[in-house]
Amino acid sequence: MxxxxxxxxxxxxxxxxxxxxxxxxxxxxxxxxxxxxxxxxxxxxxxxxxxxxxxxxxxxxxxxxxxxxxxxxxxxxxxxxxxxxxxxxxxxxxxxxxxxxxxxxxxxxxLSPSTTRRLINVFTRLPTAHHSAAGRDDLVGRLTERELDVLVLLAKGHTNTEIADSLGLTESSVRSRVNRILTRLRLDNRVQAALAAYRAGLIPDEEP
CATH class of the missing domain: 3.40.50.2300 (Response regulator)
Structure with missing residues (x-):
């Protein structure tokens, strides 16, 4: 209905x-x-x-x-x-x-901010969850500085419009960067990208 x-x-x-x-x-x-x-x-x-x-x-x-x-x-x-x-x-x-x-x-x-937080909270309770310095270096090595900025905001649950406003970019530019992030990290979607950012230690545990 x-x-x-x-x-x-x-x-x-x-x-x-x-x-x-x-x-x-x-x-x-x-x-x-x-x-x-x-x-x-x-x-x-x-x-x-x-x-x-x-x-x-x-x-x-x-x-x-x-x-x-x-x-x-x-x-x-x-x-x-x-x-x-x-x-x-x-x-x-x-x-x-x-x-x-x-x-x-x-x-x-x-991937709303509240959903992001709950997903990460669930993930951190799993036995396999941990931050990885090597993972951080690998992720940072694959992405440009601007793409990392986009990834962090994406992982916090911001929409493309909100990311564009925050970084002074156009929405189409953000969309292109998100697509490049997913391609370079060989991920399927933004949910997986958010967890990749968490695993790499880009999102401190105490952040909302």
Missing amino acids: VIERRADLQVVSEAADGAQAVAAAFEFRPDVVVMDVRMPGMTGVDATRAIVRDWPHADPHPKILMLTTFDLDEYVHAALHAGAAGFLLKNSQPDQLADAIRIVAEGESV
């Missing part, structure tokens, strides 16, 4: 579990999949991984927006690496859901 009330959005299929979601994605080839994390049988994380890994068509696979409560650390961590383009809390307002779908459809990631 939330989606169909928007003139620019259309539901092309629905699924009751992860396996159905994968099959429907392959058949209907939507622009965006809104995926629950916890479902019977195949989880949303496994379904996301299957869609990204096994996409059978020549055109790009759908962008995947995860619905989550961030209550299971291993699911959140796995979803980042499975290729999810964004995360949205299940108690988000209807307009936020519609906006999030539009954002990921345009190739951006949904």
Whole structure:
């Protein structure tokens, strides 16, 4: 109902579990999949991984927006690496859901400051989480100083518009730099870039 009330959005299929979601994605080839994390049988994380890994068509696979409560650390961590383009809390307002779908459809990631903080908090509780000096040197070596500035603001959850205003750049310039950051770091989306910045120690733990 939330989606169909928007003139620019259309539901092309629905699924009751992860396996159905994968099959429907392959058949209907939507622009965006809104995926629950916890479902019977195949989880949303496994379904996301299957869609990204096994996409059978020549055109790009759908962008995947995860619905989550961030209550299971291993699911959140796995979803980042499975290729999810964004995360949205299940108690988000209807307009936020519609906006999030539009954002990921345009190739951006949904990563608000509060979501960024929660994602990093989840990540830091994982046994494998740690800052790496070598990782920092490698990341710094791959990016220009301006790209590092963009990465830090991106990792704090700022939008392209906010980054542009903060650094005195145009929005198109920021978008180009974000794309170069993802390419040079071999990452799929802004969520993964935020965690890369954290791992490298570019975002101090105490920062909001």
